[in-house]
Amino acid sequence: MPVTPQEALQITSVLEQELDRRQRSITLWNDIYKGNQNLGFATDRFKAAFGGLFEGFSDNWSEVVCDAPSERLCPVGFRFGTGDEKDPPAADKGAQRIWQASNMDAWSQVAHTEASVKARSFVLVWADDPDADEVEPEITVEDATQCIVAYEPGSRRKRKAALKRFDGDDGYQYSTLYLRDELWKWRRQKATASGLILPSSMALSRWEPRGDRPDQQRIDNPLKRVPMVELRNRPRLIDDPTPEHRQVIPLQAALGKLIADMITASEAGAFPARWGTGIDLPKDPITGQEIDDPELWRLAVNKMLRASNPQARFGNFEAADLSNFVAGITLLTEHISALSRTPPTYFMGKIQNVSADALTAAEAGLTSKCRIKTTFLGEDWEEVLRLAFLVKGDTKRGNNPLAETIWRGVEYRTEAQHIDAVLKKKALGVPWRQLMEDAGYTPTQIDRMEAMLEQDANRAARALAFSGMTGETPGELEPGTEPAPQEEGALV
Structure with missing residues (x-):
């Protein structure tokens, strides 16, 4: 149901307050991921003695913890089921076209990384050019510091409203409120001090309509659905989602302090006096x-x-023994690996005398975690594609609950192991197309191989027909050639 401008402003204010509340945590998590962190366990005496000597130092394992799962999450296609078991759906070519047109092969990886670091990321779906004869959807990945989604009371799935707030280069701050029936666009002039634009929380002026015309403030939403989807990392029932490295932040701080102590000891006592x-x-x-x-x-x-x-x-004098520091550092990295279920091989500079079975077992935790993530993230990406089809006016696929995300395999295996597993599945009677998906090929590659198989079969059939007419041994014809025509009266 449409709302009045005053009601839209009130909704915007409520969402903005919650967005401001999240800023501090998001900034902290992002700084730790980038390695911009202080020595959390350094005492005042340590700081007084060494000042800013270690200010730029960081042995950052948080980046590894966040990137390890996100780099394995790769959607390669989508299916839209029909509900008829006799007609198994193939990968939807229309969905693939929309996905490729918005460069989502690349930007979906960014969305996963952002959610892993900041606990949330957002995806916005809207028309590329609403005035075009044929409207095409545009999918964009949005940052957690700029966006927020509100849900219906008691629901974690039904979106009620969404807000995107961002700073312009013209001294204004802009925001867009997304509702089911309409969009409201606002702007406000940011407070300045000595010619510098202050942070968003210090913008003093009230929101005002963006632009000079009424149609630049309120826009009808033809989708009848909030067009922003939230990707949540480690979702919970009541608690907020958390970033991937949340539980290892204290260990990361202790690790940095211990390495700083080792560097200090090496400077003071590693060289024998x-x-x-x-x-x-x-x-x-x-x-x-x-x-x-x-x-x-x-x-x-x-x-x-x-x-x-x-x-x-x-x-x-005897030199300082740094092996005690090495033992402590090794212990902390092992704890980080265990808590985050990141394989120990990610923390080791070299691997020696480790069997393939041992490496597979070491990655079992990360593989299991990634499979769970594909379940939740797959639901979000399916909603994104439904919104994209609604933009195109395709209500059949836009309201289809039988959508499915096709993911690339989340486990790392050698090529020999991978193909051996596929061959064993073939012996069980698994269909060819499913085998190709299990082998890691994308729907586009599978379609291309299927066309090649048909071409090979046609060439083989022509060669067989030619040999039957001439009595020669069957051989493969060159592509584009046909069997030679038979003379009139020739025996077949």
Whole structure:
């Protein structure tokens, strides 16, 4: 049901307050992912002694934890079922065209990474050119610092409203409120200080209609559905979703502090200090005072120490043992691996004497986690494609609940292991097209191979027919050639 401008402003204000509440956590999670983090366990004495020496230092494993699952999540196609078991649906070519037109092969990976880092990412579906004769959908990935989706009370699926807020380069801040029946567009002038634009939370002016015409403020929503979809990482029933590296943030801070301590120890005690006793120092002939010249103790490859006193002794202090730090660092990385279910091989610089079965077992946790993610994210991507078909006016596929996302395999296997598994499935009677999907080919590649198989079969049939007419041994004809015509009266 349409709302009044005052009601639209009120909804915008409520969504904006919740969006502002999320900013601090999102910024923190993103900074840790990028390695912009302080030594969380450094004491005041440590900071006073070393100042900003370690300000730019970061041994960042949070990036590995976030990227490990997101890099394995790759949608390759979509099916839209018919409900008739006798007619199994193939990959939808219309969905593939929409997906490719919006460059979603690449941007879907960005959406997964953003959700992994910031707990949420958003996908907006709207018309590329609403005034065109043939409307085409445009799918864009949106950032969690700019967007928010509200759901119906008691529902985690039915979207009630959505808001996108962003800063322009003209001194204005813009926002768009998405409702089921309409869109409302606002702008406001940002507060400035000494010619600098202040952060969004300090924008003082009220929202006003964007543009000079009424139709630039309110737009009808022909989809009758909120066109923004939220991708949630690690969704919960009541609690908010969390980023992939949330549980390892304290370990990451401890790891950085321990490595900083190791660097400090290597600077102070890793090089053995020398000592000497019973050494007669030279004396000043005038004052009689001993001369303690530092140059006497600066050793080099072309220098040596000598003493006239036969009781003189020289020696070295023991260097600091850094192996204790290495053991602690190894322990923390193992904990990070276990908590995040990231394979230990991701944290190791080299792998020795590890069997293929052991590597597969080490990746079992990550593989299982990725399969669960494809279940939830697949539902979101299916809703995105439904919205895209609604933009094109295709209500059949736009309202089809039997959509399915086709994912590339989430486990890493050698080519030999992969093909061996496919051949065993073939022995069980699995259809050819399903075997090709299990082998990792995209729907486009499978269609292309299917056409090639038909061409090969046609050439083989022509060659067989030619051999039957001439009595020659069957052979493969060159592409584009036909059997030679038979003379009149020839025996067949």
